[in-house]
Amino acid sequence: MYLYQGKTALITGASSGIGATFAYELAARGMDIVLVARSEERLQALATEIVQRHGRKVEVIAADLSDTQGVALVIQEVESRGLTIDLLVNNAGIGTHGYFETIAPERDQQLVMLNVAAVVALSHAFLPAMAARGEGAVINVGSTASFQPVQYMPAYGASKAFVLSFSTALAEEYRHKGVRILALCPGATITSFFETAGEEAAMGSKRTSKQAVTTALRALEQGRSVVVDGFMNMLISHASRILSRSIMARITGNGLRPGHSQKNKKNKKQTTVNMVK
């Protein structure tokens, strides 16, 4: 049992994809919402829509969470606006993909700051107060990439392994203090993630952000500490328990090798031509 009504959720990366869906779904369950991302206009538009649809209070904080000053701004704004955060959704994240030497070092730096450092900093900011009140929750968005090394996305895979490890450790520490902590691990999901990470960063068929969020909220209500979205994704994530880390890295490399999708398209075309012949 988890009670949403009348409580406040802060969602990072709320301007699109999984974060925006969390905002709609949590408002629909009776929560007030604090939207955080860089695109202020998109957040304002989303806020207006949520207020109209669900009649909840919505706050917007525009901040770059890959910057420690951006993280500090969010914490300061929450305090100065007198907000109490009952549910923290650490969702903002980016991916980088390619041969390592082709990935811009500053993009990987941003990734580590956003996917890892901001998650830790915001947890430090809001978890102690939840524990003091004896209630609260945190949802950290990991990935199926959390379960094994990911060739051609090494920093992304490592950042999501961090999220899973961090979340499950904290879940046990806070379990007896009335605070629930959940790692949501989606597989490929239809969002704008692949506009930044590149289309070739996708493996397997994509699910929707609504499916991922529904899975997360059901798991939160059940008091689980980890949930993988989708049955096939769950089966695949279990493979890492049996196979070695090197083999898992090789398997992910087969699906994510730069240029593989072009090659597959070419092969498909060739096969179609042969079949027509």
Ligand SMILES: NC(=O)c1ccc[n+]([C@@H]2O[C@H](COP(=O)([O-])OP(=O)(O)OC[C@H]3O[C@@H](n4cnc5c(N)ncnc54)[C@H](OP(=O)(O)O)[C@@H]3O)[C@@H](O)[C@H]2O)c1
């Ligand atoms: N889509 C997938 O296949 C998939 C699979 C597994 C896990 N995930 C994880 O799901 C989470 C959400 O991603 P998504 O798929 O919903 O992608 P998305 O649609 O691209 O959303 C990413 C969100 O993060 C925000 N963001 C990016 N950089 C930021 C920064 N420096 N500071 C603050 N906010 C920032 C973006 O807003 P602004 O650009 O406005 O800042 C946006 O709201 C990520 O952690 C991702 O790793 C996604």
